[in-house]
Amino acid sequence: MLRTLAVAAVWAACLLASPARADINAAFGNTVVSRYPDGGWVKHWFNPDGSYAAQFSDGRRLSARWSVRGERVCLSNIRPSVMIPRVCTTMIDADVGETWQSRDPMGRRVQNVLVAGRD
Numbered sequence: 001m002l003r004t005l006a007v008a009a010v011w012a013a014c015l016l017a018s019p020a021r022a023d024i025n026a027a028f029g030n031t032v033v034s035r036y037p038d039g040g041w042v043k044h045w046f047n048p049d050g051s052y053a054a055q056f057s058d059g060r061r062l063s064a065r066w067s068v069r070g071e072r073v074c075l076s077n078i079r080p081s082v083m084i085p086r087v088c089t090t091m092i093d094a095d096v097g098e099t100w101q102s103r104d105p106m107g108r109r110v111q112n113v114l115v116a117g118r119d
Helices: 001-014
Strands: 031-035 041-046 051-057 063-070 072-079 086-088 099-103 109-115
Touching: none
Parallel strands: none
Antiparallel strands: 031 041, 031 109, 041 051, 051 063, 063 072, 072 086, 099 109
């Protein structure tokens, strides 16, 4: 289970990535929904106060603190505790309604969408 949570934390950070100058503000007040081909999903919430939360389709929850370091967003203080103390990745520039394909840290394909509001 710890490995799954660690992977989820890394993957959550990967949600925000593009070579263009990205801004995390579009995520505030909205939901990033990540869908797996097997029907599983993860909902991600980034808050202006630096808090982060995720909910998985199987009911698990994850919380962390996020911070921006240059063109990267980092998650730290991940709870429940995982083996990785902090993960960082390049941010993605997306507007509400936009979808994008990516891979999670285990190489699985996912489709992400930035949904208006807190779904």
